[in-house]
Amino acid sequence: MTLMTLRQALRHLSDEGLIVQRAGKGTYVAPPHLAYRLGPLRNLADDLREQGLEVQTRVLDQALRRPPPPVAVLLGAPALRLERVRAFAGRPAVHQVSWVRKPFGNRIRAADFATASLYLTLADAGVAVARASETIRPAVLEEELAGHLHAEVGTPVFVSERITYSLDDTPVVADRAVILGEMMEIRATRAASGLSLTWSDVAAEVVPRRQP
Structure with missing residues (x-):
């Protein structure tokens, strides 16, 4: 195989999204492009497992703490405060901090969230959630999280901020997830009811709202 033929083959594989070429570093097999689904109100890890991925969760913090002012x-x-790193396809891909209102948090603070779903654990504790509002925006990886995700500062990411409400519309969970952009794409299922997407006039923000 000539050098020109090799370059053409690599270019074709890159165009197909099968490999990633990084200047000065080499050529790598592209990571799987998995879906962050906007429709169902459930755990991200459950979505990934449904897509055939084995998800590992590492719990970094699980304690009652004073949240930031908002x-x-x-x-x-x-x-x-529940801080977790989700890994799949052989690498860390999601950093997630979930704050749970104290009365509900006290019921679940002893759970093993390395294996348990937050939503299912709340349900088992008698806390029914009804809806969530979520904002997803593009950003770049900041220094404080670069080590957790084993990625360089400035790497493209999605930032998801979600508020989950109980049946009586009480805010139960405030969640912030930072997702490596090269590992995930966002998909939505549009229907006559159940999910609406509002595109903000501010650069590339998506605000999905679940209808009560």
């Missing part, structure tokens, strides 16, 4: 206004203080 979360404290919403949930009160203190609240249960």
